[in-house]
Amino acid sequence: MSEVRRRFRHLISIDELSKEDILYILKKAEEFEPIARGEKKSRILEGKILANLFFEPSTRTRMSFESAMKRLGGDVLNMTAQEASSIAKGETLADTIRVVGNYVDVIVLRYPLEGAAKFAAENSSVPVINAGDGAGQHPSQTLLDLYTIKKESKLDGSKIALMGDLKYSRTVHSLIKALTYFDTEIYLISPQILRLPEEFLEGLNGKIYEAELDEVIEEIDVLYVTRIQKERFPDEEEYRRVAGSYVINSDTLKRVKSGFIVMHPLPRVNEISSSVDISGHARYFEQSFYGVPVRMAILSEVLDEVDT
Amino acid sequence: MKTDMNKIEKDCEDGIKKETNKHLIISKIKDGTVIDHITSGMAILVLKILGIGVNTREAVSMAMNVPSSKMGKKDIVKVEGKFISEDELNKIALIAPQATINLIENFKITKKFEVSPPKVVERIISCPNRNCISNSREPISSRFNIYLEDNKVIAKCDYCGKKISNIEKFI
Numbered sequence: 001m002s003e004v005r006r007r008f009r010h011l012i013s014i015d016e017l018s019k020e021d022i023l024y025i026l027k028k029a030e031e032f033e034p035i036a037r038g039e040k041k042s043r044i045l046e047g048k049i050l051a052n053l054f055f056e057p058s059t060r061t062r063m064s065f066e067s068a069m070k071r072l073g074g075d076v077l078n079m080t081a082q083e084a085s086s087i088a089k090g091e092t093l094a095d096t097i098r099v100v101g102n103y104v105d106v107i108v109l110r111y112p113l114e115g116a117a118k119f120a121a122e123n124s125s126v127p128v129i130n131a132g133d134g135a136g137q138h139p140s141q142t143l144l145d146l147y148t149i150k151k152e153s154k155l156d157g158s159k160i161a162l163m164g165d166l167k168y169s170r171t172v173h174s175l176i177k178a179l180t181y182f183d184t185e186i187y188l189i190s191p192q193i194l195r196l197p198e199e200f201l202e203g204l205n206g207k208i209y210e211a212e213l214d215e216v217i218e219e220i221d222v223l224y225v226t227r228i229q230k231e232r233f234p235d236e237e238e239y240r241r242v243a244g245s246y247v248i249n250s251d252t253l254k255r256v257k258s259g260f261i262v263m264h265p266l267p268r269v270n271e272i273s274s275s276v277d278i279s280g281h282a283r284y285f286e287q288s289f290y291g292v293p294v295r296m297a298i299l300s301e302v303l304d305e306v307d308t
Numbered sequence: 309m310k311t312d313m314n315k316i317e318k319d320c321e322d323g324i325k326k327e328t329n330k331h332l333i334i335s336k337i338k339d340g341t342v343i344d345h346i347t348s349g350m351a352i353l354v355l356k357i358l359g360i361g362v363n364t365r366e367a368v369s370m371a372m373n374v375p376s377s378k379m380g381k382k383d384i385v386k387v388e389g390k391f392i393s394e395d396e397l398n399k400i401a402l403i404a405p406q407a408t409i410n411l412i413e414n415f416k417i418t419k420k421f422e423v424s425p426p427k428v429v430e431r432i433i434s435c436p437n438r439n440c441i442s443n444s445r446e447p448i449s450s451r452f453n454i455y456l457e458d459n460k461v462i463a464k465c466d467y468c469g470k471k472i473s474n475i476e477k478f479i
Contacts, residue, residue: 092446115441115467119448134439136468199471
């Protein structure tokens with residue numbers, strides 16, 4: 001056991017982390033990167049078990065937590081969305097958490113209701129990591145986004161545009177808050193119907209502006225594109241009306257500055273053309289890889305194993 | 309007319325509570341809690357916040373829309389034979405921040421104070437976000453963090469983060 005103080009027991013919301021906490025996790029993630037790539041071996045979480053409780057579908061979040069845990073020598077129990085839905089019919093989340101907490105050392109939870117992870121943590125004997133609660137928070141995604149910006153561009157002194165579904169995207173909501181810890185200029189680009197709700201800007205002191213992509217494409221360092229999510233729309237007609245209205249292709253890239261990068265939490269649908277993949281500006285596949293070292297850093301923190 | 313209105317309010321505050329036409333509005337209490345200067349129309353919600361309902365045994369009297377020189381109109385609630393705790397009473401500040409409390413013993417005011425909003429309230433406010441876990445079938449009570457913003461009382465759901473300023477609509 002390390003003597004280093006544990007910075008958090010559960011990871012529920014990015015709001016609970018200070019700038020120092022964030023920088024600490026990013027630094028730890030960098031140290032874990034060779035292990036995440038399989039270049040170096042580690043057994044620091046040997047004997048520890050993680051439970052993936054996903055009450056909504058997920059591929060990359062679930063798998064990257066699993067990869068992170070296994071590469072650190074730990075083991076994983078998966079509850080599939082199908083099993084989760086059958087449990088949800090008869091058992092409360094509170095009971096599920098209490099039961100699963102007896103089997104494992106850490107729980108990763110995705111649940112469709114906002115505030116579910118916080119409630120789960122209140123009922124859990126083991127650490128809970130929020131992997132998305134409805135339109136609420138997804139802090140490990142935010143941390144890996146920050147890590148990607150730090151590695152592939154820069155956090156301080158950068159101009160970052162967030163584009164697409166800014167209304168329903170929990171990824172964007174958490175990321176804006178976290179970016180204001182750093183010296184960044186943030187541009188919000190979205191169809192009128194998917195503008196960022198005002199409440200997400202309250203209390204934030206950053207330089208945040210609404211813009212059109214055309215106005216800022218030549219000066220931004222990072223373009224963070226989000227999928228226009230069908231499942232967040234009240235009706236299909238509204239979805240169809242705006243889907244595909246914001247697309248990045250090789251034409252878009254003609255005016256970008258050197259070092260410009262494109263990020264996306266994935267999966268993408270049509271919003272980034274495959275021609276961007278080979279442009280030298282795409283970083284979304286690196287971004288999805290960075291989920292592994294960042295989640296290693298989170299797991300080692302909540303499981304109080306900080307020595308690599 | 310102005311004089312008559314002031315007289316009515318003075319009578320109310322003195323606990324005598326008689327209109328000029330001698331009709332009794334609200335009776336004086338021997339022991340218990342008087343909640344005065346309640347925002348007009350909020351007395352029923354005050355009773356709800358304090359858990360006063362059909363099973364309450366104490367004598368409770370309530371006056372609504374009583375003339376007030378300070379507030380124009382106000383409500384008053386009196387609970388006979390019960391000294392409600394300060395923590396409970398402070399919850400009233402959620403909907404009636406100007407309310408004043410008089411604790412009465414043997415017809416005399418033994419303590420007088422103004423309510424101030426608590427930092428956290430549980431079970432009183434229902435979260436308007438239908439996707440909030442606090443509205444699910446889980447064994448959970450609503451919990452709101454309370455703070456002032458531009459002199460207005462704001463409640464923020466501790467679970468989903470939903471902010472509300474018109475708190476009275478969600479009690």
